[in-house]
Amino acid sequence: MQPLKEQEKTKLWLSQFDNRLADRLLAEKLLNSVNYCPLNEFKHSLFNLIKSKLPLRSTSALFIERELQSTTADLPPPIYKAVKTYNPRSKKKHMRAYGAAMHAVQSLTYKTQDIGSEALVASIANTLCRSNPTRFLLQPAADNVRDSKIRNFVILTDFIGSGDRASDMLDAMWNVASIRSWHSGKFINFWVLAYSGSKQGIEKIRRHRFSPRVRVVTECPTLHNSFGEDLDDMVELCKKYGVHSKDPLGWKNTAALLAFEHGAPNNMPAIFVSEKSKGSKKWAPLFPKRVTESLWQSTQVDVTKVTLNALDELNLSEISKSPRFQKSSDQNKSAIIILLAHSQGRRRVAELRRVLPLSLDTLISAKDRAVSRGWLTKTGALTLAGHKAIRLLRREGRKIFVAPDPFASYYPEQLRAPQ
Numbered sequence: 001m002q003p004l005k006e007q008e009k010t011k012l013w014l015s016q017f018d019n020r021l022a023d024r025l026l027a028e029k030l031l032n033s034v035n036y037c038p039l040n041e042f043k044h045s046l047f048n049l050i051k052s053k054l055p056l057r058s059t060s061a062l063f064i065e066r067e068l069q070s071t072t073a074d075l076p077p078p079i080y081k082a083v084k085t086y087n088p089r090s091k092k093k094h095m096r097a098y099g100a101a102m103h104a105v106q107s108l109t110y111k112t113q114d115i116g117s118e119a120l121v122a123s124i125a126n127t128l129c130r131s132n133p134t135r136f137l138l139q140p141a142a143d144n145v146r147d148s149k150i151r152n153f154v155i156l157t158d159f160i161g162s163g164d165r166a167s168d169m170l171d172a173m174w175n176v177a178s179i180r181s182w183h184s185g186k187f188i189n190f191w192v193l194a195y196s197g198s199k200q201g202i203e204k205i206r207r208h209r210f211s212p213r214v215r216v217v218t219e220c221p222t223l224h225n226s227f228g229e230d231l232d233d234m235v236e237l238c239k240k241y242g243v244h245s246k247d248p249l250g251w252k253n254t255a256a257l258l259a260f261e262h263g264a265p266n267n268m269p270a271i272f273v274s275e276k277s278k279g280s281k282k283w284a285p286l287f288p289k290r291v292t293e294s295l296w297q298s299t300q301v302d303v304t305k306v307t308l309n310a311l312d313e314l315n316l317s318e319i320s321k322s323p324r325f326q327k328s329s330d331q332n333k334s335a336i337i338i339l340l341a342h343s344q345g346r347r348r349v350a351e352l353r354r355v356l357p358l359s360l361d362t363l364i365s366a367k368d369r370a371v372s373r374g375w376l377t378k379t380g381a382l383t384l385a386g387h388k389a390i391r392l393l394r395r396e397g398r399k400i401f402v403a404p405d406p407f408a409s410y411y412p413e414q415l416r417a418p419q
Helices: 008-014 020-032 039-053 120-132 142-147 164-174 178-183 200-208 231-241 303-312 317-321 331-341 349-355 358-371 384-399
Strands: 035-037 057-063 082-088 091-098 136-138 151-160 189-197 213-219 258-260
Touching: 008 020, 020 231, 020 349, 035 039, 035 349, 035 358, 039 120, 039 151, 039 189, 039 213, 039 317, 039 358, 057 120, 091 142, 091 178, 120 136, 120 151, 151 164, 151 200, 164 189, 164 200, 164 213, 189 200, 200 213, 200 258, 303 317, 303 331, 303 349, 317 384, 331 349, 331 358, 331 384, 349 358
Parallel strands: 035 258, 057 136, 057 151, 151 189, 189 213
Antiparallel strands: 082 091
16 A cells, blocks of 8 residues: 555645745655554554543443533533422422433434544444443433432543533533532532543643543653754744634644544644635645545554665664664564664654654553663663663664675775874
8 A cells, every 4th residue: 555645645645835945845854744543553553542541440421522502592402301309308499310311323403414433432422331341331311320420421532632522521511400419518520531632632621620631542742742953944834824824723723634544623723624626726635524544544564664664764784784673573662763863862753653653542651661671761761771772772773784885995084193
């Protein structure tokens, strides 16, 4: 399968950056910085996140984040209906939640049913609940919450962009008097779990009055945290060619550089997801209607070729001749590349992906392996073992490294001072 940048569709997309040559080069660099999460890796990572982060000995109710019906009220529709019931303890009538929770998956359009990523997340949650029925319940009825003594209300989503949808879901829970009472009595803890999320979106959710705990598999790579000196040029590029959209940097200026196999978020820059079909200057996005078919068709990569190209990118091609490197598994080779990239100060996700153009989950696994081998600390600093591993690989590679042109004239680069 052809790599993404070599596909005909991608070449056509890049050809639209025609104002100046520098724009085309910036666009190629931006394209190489987009991180991709295949479906199987998304399922595996979210599944493990839920099982590892939620308390083991208490029951959790899983709620699927989705877009809620807009209303003129201050709060969205409540997640449960409520009825006035007589409380024998207080001898007063109180609003009490009853009945089923809102639908986990529901289209807000009726002419054609349009379902987002909530369908996939609901499927993952349903599988998890079936395999652990005493620990997890999928959007249980109000009476089931009481009978099962649920202690955690958990909102699941694939991606936290602006944080608006997760905040709306929390507001829908706040709009239920019984849930407010459970929260006040410290019977319920609130969680938001996602595969990835932007920094501003995560911070917004944490400021909610429920003070939920937010956990993600990985922080979302964005335009703002992926580029250093090129940041201003990248922002200008996205605004210039995404001028047809009211959000050239994506919803709430998130500028996310992450796409899933099941679709691209609307927080990506408009040049990737927004189309302009009218007027003199038309624009064809790389992911029309946020469909990432061109990405998931390019996931079949030759890891050996990728790692060799990575060594060339790092100017360490001699390491490819090291017997230790050649005998390593693909996972260990990826971990070595991550180690070498960190040794050169390339620690941002976008920088790592430009060196090693694999999926985000693969990069995370490679870094985790480098940490487990003792080469890197959790913060990304090289350890003594990491420095030693690099010296050993370079020494082995140089022993049998052959110059590209063995007949080229030799001249010394450094002379000893005269005696």
